Amino acid sequence: MNGDKDLDAALAAMLSDPGCSAVFEVLHEFVDEQLGGGDPAGSNPGVAAHLLSCAACREDYLGLIEAAEKFGDEEPGAAPE
Amino acid sequence: MDAPAPSVPDRAFTSVRDAGVSSGRRSTAMMGAQTSLSHAVDLDAVSAAWVDGLRASGNAHEECVAALHAVLLRVARHEVARRAGSLQLRGPELEDVAQQATDDALMAIRAKVVGFRGESRFTTWAFKFVMFEVSTKMGRHFWRERRASWDEETWEQLPALVESPETHGEQRELFAALRRAIDHDLTTLQRRVFVAIALNEVPMDAFARDLGVSRNAVYKTLFDARRKLRVSLLAAGYARPYSVSGT
Numbered sequence: 001m002n003g004d005k006d007l008d009a010a011l012a013a014m015l016s017d018p019g020c021s022a023v024f025e026v027l028h029e030f031v032d033e034q035l036g037g038g039d040p041a042g043s044n045p046g047v048a049a050h051l052l053s054c055a056a057c058r059e060d061y062l063g064l065i066e067a068a069e070k071f072g073d074e075e076p077g078a079a080p081e
Numbered sequence: 082m083d084a085p086a087p088s089v090p091d092r093a094f095t096s097v098r099d100a101g102v103s104s105g106r107r108s109t110a111m112m113g114a115q116t117s118l119s120h121a122v123d124l125d126a127v128s129a130a131w132v133d134g135l136r137a138s139g140n141a142h143e144e145c146v147a148a149l150h151a152v153l154l155r156v157a158r159h160e161v162a163r164r165a166g167s168l169q170l171r172g173p174e175l176e177d178v179a180q181q182a183t184d185d186a187l188m189a190i191r192a193k194v195v196g197f198r199g200e201s202r203f204t205t206w207a208f209k210f211v212m213f214e215v216s217t218k219m220g221r222h223f224w225r226e227r228r229a230s231w232d233e234e235t236w237e238q239l240p241a242l243v244e245s246p247e248t249h250g251e252q253r254e255l256f257a258a259l260r261r262a263i264d265h266d267l268t269t270l271q272r273r274v275f276v277a278i279a280l281n282e283v284p285m286d287a288f289a290r291d292l293g294v295s296r297n298a299v300y301k302t303l304f305d306a307r308r309k310l311r312v313s314l315l316a317a318g319y320a321r322p323y324s325v326s327g328t
Contacts, residue, residue, distance in 0.1 A: 007259070010279040011314075013307035020285075020297040028209050032201035053307075054300055055278075056285035060212040063160045067212070068205045070159065074152045075127050076134045076145045 014049040023050045023057050031064050035072075128203035135194045149190070149207070154183045156208050160215045167284075170222060178222070182214035189214075220286030255319060262313035271306035278303055 030047050033040040041048035051058045124132060134145025157179040165175055189210045197206055263272055277283040278299070289299045 007255070010275075011307050011311050013304050013311065017304065019304075020300045021295070024209070024213065026200075028201040028206040031209075032205050035205075053304075054285070055282075056216060056296055056300075059164065060209065060216055063163060063212045063215070064205065064209050066163065067156045067160060067208045068202070071152060071156050071208070072202055072204045073127065074204060076130050076148045 012053040014053065016046040017050045017053055018046045019050065020054060020057055023047050023054075024060075027057075027061060027064060031061065031068055034065065035068055124199040125202065128199060131203040131207075132194060132197060135191060146187070146191070150183060150187055152204070153186055153190075153207065153211055154179060156211045157182045157186070157215055160212060161219070164215065164219055170219075174222070178215065178218045182211055182218050186210040186214045216284075216286050217290075220284050220288075220290050223284050223287035224291070255314070258314055258317045258319065259310065262310050262317070266309050266313045267306050271302055271309065274299060274302045275306040275310070279307070 026047060030040040030044060051061050131145065131149065134141055137145065161175045161179045190207050197203065263275065267275060277288050278285060285296050285299055289296045292299065
């Protein structure tokens with residue numbers, strides 16, 4: 001922790017934050033809405049608040065965004081590696 | 082701390098930042114956490130093919146499972162590589178994490194696919210299990226790189242920060258007040274969680290594994306600690322306790 005900005009993050013705790021379990025339940029919807037050009041943070045600010053406060057779920061979210069973009073169109077007919 | 086990974090495109094995080102949740106404003110809409118973003122819709126063709134294959138029997142089912150395993154493994158390898166820098170893991174260890182995460186994610190997906198309602202593409206839904214499993218498995222490796230005395234070590238850093246020549250007057254007073262609040266206002270568990278995760282950046286999953294509880298349970302404790310500290314700092318005269326000179 002090096003200063004104001006870090007302290008700001010260290011103490012982030014929004015009342016709208018639903019917690020990790022609730023966010024996991026809808027994370028796929030949040031990500032697809034974002035990739036589809038929607039505004040998931042606007043329609044579900046509680047999830048957005050959590051992703052700002054929880055480093056673990058934020059990493060999952062960032063990874064899922066990347067994976068859905070890169071591998072999301074894979075079909076079952078594709079030959080296994 | 083807690084910054085998005087540099088390799089991730091900025092736009093991936095834009096809508097979260099733009100929601101204004103970091104500004105501290107609250108609205109009626111923000112108070113109620115939704116548990117579903119939409120109702121079930123008709124599946125797209127690709128998602129339907131995956132779901133039909135997983136719900137089928139015989140060869141069709143086995144072929145679909147094999148194909149899904151292959152896709153999940155590619156996703157897991159990609160994700161493990163994305164996160165590898167934070168844990169200094171190497172080739173064989175990364176592959177081991179990817180393989181285990183794939184197997185466990187596939188097991189979860191097969192168990193839960195009956196409840197998949199098409200709120201998103203099937204692949205996005207399935208990949209989130211990979212993210213969770215990779216996160217959990219990588220948490221196991223965290224402690225190998227850290228000394229067991231991490232919490233004492235970190236606790237010693239706070240007074241050093243307060244007394245650092247680079248910490249100016251108002252900041253120094255704020256950190257001193259924070260230290261007092263951590264000392265006096267948090268429970269033992271809240272103090273341990275806050276110091277580990279918020280100050281020392283121990284991954285939530287590594288800490289949860291250490292305690293033998295879920296990520297959600299650790300986060301709830303962290304959340305309560307943060308709220309207490311904000312209240313304490315406010316009572317100590319810091320109108321904006323989490324940023325004395327920032328925006």
